[in-house]
Amino acid sequence: MTTIGELGEFGLIARLTRGLPLGPDVALGPGDDAAVVAAPDGRVVATCDLLVEDRHFRRDWSPPYDIGRKAAAQNLADVAAMGARPTALLVGLAAPAATEAAWVQRLYDGLADECARAGASVVGGDVVAAEAITLAVTALGDLAGRPPLTRSGARPGDLVAVRGRLGLSSAGLELLRRGEDEPAELVRAHRRPSPPYEAGAEARAAGATALLDVSDGLVQDLGHVAEASGVRIEIDSTAVPVPEILGPGGLRHALTGGEDHAFAGTFPPGARPPAGWTVIGRVAEGAGVVVDGRPYGPGGWDHYRG
Amino acid sequence: MTTIGELGEFGLIARLTRGLPLGPDVALGPGDDAAVVAAPDGRVVATCDLLVEDRHFRRDWSPPYDIGRKAAAQNLADVAAMGARPTALLVGLAAPAATEAAWVQRLYDGLADECARAGASVVGGDVVAAEAITLAVTALGDLAGRPPLTRSGARPGDLVAVRGRLGLSSAGLELLRRGEDEPAELVRAHRRPSPPYEAGAEARAAGATALLDVSDGLVQDLGHVAEASGVRIEIDSTAVPVPEILGPGGLRHALTGGEDHAFAGTFPPGARPPAGWTVIGRVAEGAGVVVDGRPYGPGGWDHYRG
Numbered sequence: 346m347t348t349i350g351e352l353g354e355f356g357l358i359a360r361l362t363r364g365l366p367l368g369p370d371v372a373l374g375p376g377d378d379a380a381v382v383a384a385p386d387g388r389v390v391a392t393c394d395l396l397v398e399d400r401h402f403r404r405d406w407s408p409p410y411d412i413g414r415k416a417a418a419q420n421l422a423d424v425a426a427m428g429a430r431p432t433a434l435l436v437g438l439a440a441p442a443a444t445e446a447a448w449v450q451r452l453y454d455g456l457a458d459e460c461a462r463a464g465a466s467v468v469g470g471d472v473v474a475a476e477a478i479t480l481a482v483t484a485l486g487d488l489a490g491r492p493p494l495t496r497s498g499a500r501p502g503d504l505v506a507v508r509g510r511l512g513l514s515s516a517g518l519e520l521l522r523r524g525e526d527e528p529a530e531l532v533r534a535h536r537r538p539s540p541p542y543e544a545g546a547e548a549r550a551a552g553a554t555a556l557l558d559v560s561d562g563l564v565q566d567l568g569h570v571a572e573a574s575g576v577r578i579e580i581d582s583t584a585v586p587v588p589e590i591l592g593p594g595g596l597r598h599a600l601t602g603g604e605d606h607a608f609a610g611t612f613p614p615g616a617r618p619p620a621g622w623t624v625i626g627r628v629a630e631g632a633g634v635v636v637d638g639r640p641y642g643p644g645g646w647d648h649y650r651g
Numbered sequence: 652m653t654t655i656g657e658l659g660e661f662g663l664i665a666r667l668t669r670g671l672p673l674g675p676d677v678a679l680g681p682g683d684d685a686a687v688v689a690a691p692d693g694r695v696v697a698t699c700d701l702l703v704e705d706r707h708f709r710r711d712w713s714p715p716y717d718i719g720r721k722a723a724a725q726n727l728a729d730v731a732a733m734g735a736r737p738t739a740l741l742v743g744l745a746a747p748a749a750t751e752a753a754w755v756q757r758l759y760d761g762l763a764d765e766c767a768r769a770g771a772s773v774v775g776g777d778v779v780a781a782e783a784i785t786l787a788v789t790a791l792g793d794l795a796g797r798p799p800l801t802r803s804g805a806r807p808g809d810l811v812a813v814r815g816r817l818g819l820s821s822a823g824l825e826l827l828r829r830g831e832d833e834p835a836e837l838v839r840a841h842r843r844p845s846p847p848y849e850a851g852a853e854a855r856a857a858g859a860t861a862l863l864d865v866s867d868g869l870v871q872d873l874g875h876v877a878e879a880s881g882v883r884i885e886i887d888s889t890a891v892p893v894p895e896i897l898g899p900g901g902l903r904h905a906l907t908g909g910e911d912h913a914f915a916g917t918f919p920p921g922a923r924p925p926a927g928w929t930v931i932g933r934v935a936e937g938a939g940v941v942v943d944g945r946p947y948g949p950g951g952w953d954h955y956r957g
Contacts, residue, residue, distance in 0.1 A: 372694055376879070377801045378732040378863050379698035381794070384690030388678055391774065392685035393699075393789055395743040397781040426684040437701040437787050468697065475703040481743050481787030483699055488687070495683045557684050573682070 349449055349472070350442025357446065357472055361453050368466040370432040370487075380468035382433040382485055390486035390493065392423040398478040406521050409448045411536040413455025415604075416480050418538050419560060421463040422606040424486035425545035426558040428494035431463040436470035437481035444478065456482075463542045491549055494556035499574035499611040503554055503628040506618040508544040508608045510534070511563060512591050515602025530590055540606035547619040548610045556610040562601040564641050567609055568634045574611075577631030579638070584625045600641060655755055655778070656748025663752065663778055667759050674772040676738040676793075686774035688739040688791055696792035696799065698729040704784040712827050715754045717842040719761025721910075722786050724844050725866060727769040728912040730792035731851035732864040734800035737769040742776035743787035750784065762788075769848045797855055800862035800916070805880035809860055809917040809934040812924040814850040816840070817869060818897050821908025836896055846912035853925040854916045862916040868907040870947050873915055874940045880917075883937030885944070890931045906947060 349357045362375040373381035382389075394416075396402060402412045417434055424431040436456055440449065457467050465484070517535030526532050540558065548556045555574060559566050564580070571578045580600075587595040611628055612618050633640060655663045668681040679687035688695075700722075702708060708718045723740055730737040742762055746755065763773050771790070823841030832838050846864065854862045861880060865872050870886070877884045886906075893901040917934055918924050939946060 373799055373801065377799070377803075378729040379696045379735070379790075379792070379799075381733070381799050382695050382697055383693065384695040385693055387689065387691055387693055389688050389690040389695040389791065390685045391688055391697075391739065391741055391789070391791060393741040393743050393775070393787060394777045395745050395779045395781075395785070395787055397745050397779055397785075400780060423684040427687070429685070433697065435697055435699040435789060437699050439701050439703050439785060469699070471700045473701045473703055474706060475701075475783070475785065477782060479701070479703075479745060479781065479785050479787075481699065481701055481785075481789075483697070483741060483787075483789040484685075485695065485697060486685070493679055493683070493685075493687050495679065497683075 347446045348442060349440060349444050349446050352446055354472055357449065360446065361450065365457055365467050366461065368464065371466050371468050375469045380435070382468055385487055386490045388488055390424050390427050390429040390488060391483065392420055393481060393483040394420050396480040407536045409451035410455040413452040414459045414537045416482050417456045417459035418540050418606055420482045420484035421459065421465060421542060422540040422558040424484045425540065425542045426556050426608060427486065428491060428545045428549040428556060429486035429488045431465040431484055431486045431542065433465055433468045433485040434460050435483040436467060438470065438472045439475035439479040441476060442474055494549060494553055496555055496557055496570045496573040498554040499570050499576050499628045500554060501576055501628050501630045502614045503611040504614065504618060504624050505578055505580065505609065505611055505626040505628060506622040506624045507586065508622045509541045510588055510605055511559065511586065511607050512595055512598030512602040512605065513588055514538055514604040516591050516598045528590060534605065538604055538606050541608065544608035548608065551612060551619045552616045553610040553612050556608060559603065559605060559607045559609055561603040563609060564600050564634050564636065570611065571632060571634055577629045578626060578634045579629050580626040580634065580636045582637050584623065586623045600636065653752045654748060655746060655750050655752050658752055660778055663755065666752065667756065671763055671773050672767065674770065677772050677774050681775045688774055691793055692796045694794055696730050696733050696735040696794060697789065698726055699787060699789040700726050702786040713842045715757035716761040719758040720765045720843045722788050723762045723765035724846050724912055726788045726790035727765065727771060727848060728846040728864040730790045731846065731848045732862050732914060733792065734797060734851045734855040734862060735792035735794045737771040737790055737792045737848065739771055739774045739791040740766050741789040742773060744776065744778045745781035745785040747782060748780055800855060800859055802861055802863055802876045802879040804860040805876050805882050805917040805934045806860060807882055807934050807936045808920040810920065810924060810930050811884055811886065811915065811917055811932040811934060812928040812930045813892065813913055813915045814928045815847045815913030816894055816911055817865065817892065817913050818901055818904030818908040818911065819894055820844055820910040822897055822904045834896060840911065844910055844912050847914065850914035854914065857918060857925045858922045859916040859918050862914060865909065865911060865913045865915055867909040869915060870906050870940050870942065876917065877938060877940055883935045884932060884940045885935050886932040886940065886942045888943050890929065892929045906942065
């Protein structure tokens with residue numbers, strides 16, 4: 346097995362970038378001081394996340410391909426959550442010299458395939474030596490001339506709706522923590538979330554007033570909308586789409602589980618949320634998030650509080 | 652002393668983003684799923700680097716402010732090396748919960764101040780918990796309607812010229828490794844390089860055919876130009892500007908020392924490189940880099956070969 350230390354930095358980069366498919370938004374791909382990516386409307390949406398081994402992923406729980414898929418997905422979902430179309434990804438990889446080159450290649454295969462799902466391309470990055478594996482992913486996107494869908498636009502009277510599946514990833518994580526891997530659908534949802542990237546364009550077309558992707562948990566993330574918009578968000582738990590496979594404890598996962606990268610948005614009172622969206626509540630005067638009239642918590646994920 | 656674990660992820664982000672100055676290119680700053688940055692000519696230049704504690708910086712050698720300055724500088728220099736104007740920085744920080752909040756604040760002060768030197772703004776990022784401190788920096792930039800200055804445009808007959816100081820950072824690193832901190836100018840150059848960001852615009856205006864920033868060492872980095880352009884680069888060592896403070900061993904540092912983020916470019920035979928640039932050689936038919944007619948090496952830095 347060849348290690349990345351044997352390949353060296355430049356050999357590894359050459360190998361990883363050789364097969365990368367570059368979409369029409371890529372004016373200049375990997376290999377220079379920087380990449381050049383189309384930003385058709387004269388603005389670019391940009392976001393970045395760090396993923397640290399044994400905190401955001403475990404090599405004994407996920408194959409490298411799935412780690413790549415998930416790392417790309419969570420950043421591409423952030424771009425879509427602005428109402429934008431993802432265009433490009435930059436990937437920084439810190440890894441020990443003893444890491445197998447084939448493992449890294451599969452990681453990049455996963456990154457590239459998830460990009461393809463979203464219509465984006467891996468355009469560049471960096472590889473460095475480190476004790477632990479850390480991934481730094483930056484995603485770029487295009488707003489097509491429309492205002493970004495921020496967290497601050499929700500108004501009292503708006504409807505709250507979600508798109509995508511909730512709670513599967515966190516239920517899958519609980520299984521893995523118990524050393525189980527069935528039902529496979531839940532474990533797969535944790536390893537390889539499948540954000541419905543089209544949700545961003547759908548929400549924008551339907552006149553959404555605010556939008557985000559659910560990365561830390563529905564209640565916690567809607568709390569960011571409540572805070573940024575200066576409103577209260579009221580959730581009706583009976584309206585929350587709880588995947589049947591979650592069984593009796595499903596509502597807790599759907600309300601507090603992160604990493605499915607479903608989308609949650611607010612829509613003006615008269616608007617009809619698009620097909621595929623489920624209305625789960627409304628926006629009111631006040632502050633915070635209530636479920637069935639009561640504060641719900643604690644839930645969700647704080648990287649330092651765990 | 653407050654630690655970042657005591658502040659929590661969201662408390663830390665709130666503190667770090669509160670005072671960030673946002674320039675005119677920032678359409679939407681930190682606090683949402685993603686930032687929105689101007690890309691006036693319909694394209695965006697994008698690059699990212701990872702910096703790992705004890706490999707790219709040492710907390711006992713550099714104060715956090717300088718680590719921030721340097722992390723920003725090396726990415727902003729990559730943008731300038733495309734002939735672009737830096738516009739924005741995204742910063743991912745992985746750090747132990749026990750890290751002092753004041754340390755992180757100074758790091759961000761350094762990032763923001765170096766951005767200001769280059770005309771850019773810190774627009775977003777991520778903070779996560781980890782064993783070691785790792786910084787992931789993404790820089791964006793604008794080409795103002797001009798083609799990017801890549802590494803592949805050098806042609807036989809072109810002049811090779813450099814802008815900025817060479818060798819100081821590597822000489823400073825040698826001092827730190829020996830436990831010395833004088834001459835202070837050298838140690839300071841290692842801790843806080845000062846790339847002449849205007850070099851990108853200068854080179855472009857003078858008709859440069861290729862450009863890069865010297866991050867791994869002059870000979871090694873010009874090797875990338877030779878390879879990408881399919882040419883040989885001939886350096887005349889007597890023409891290389893060796894800072895006087897480097898003394899007798901200075902040429903070695905100037906030829907192989909990285910991290911000063913000087914700029915090296917090639918210019919058409921008839922062109923006069925702009926003021927501040929020093930001609931150090933020429934481009935010929937062939938391959939590789941020669942110094943005074945002989946191959947020079949090994950030198951420069953490979954993250955896996957060290």
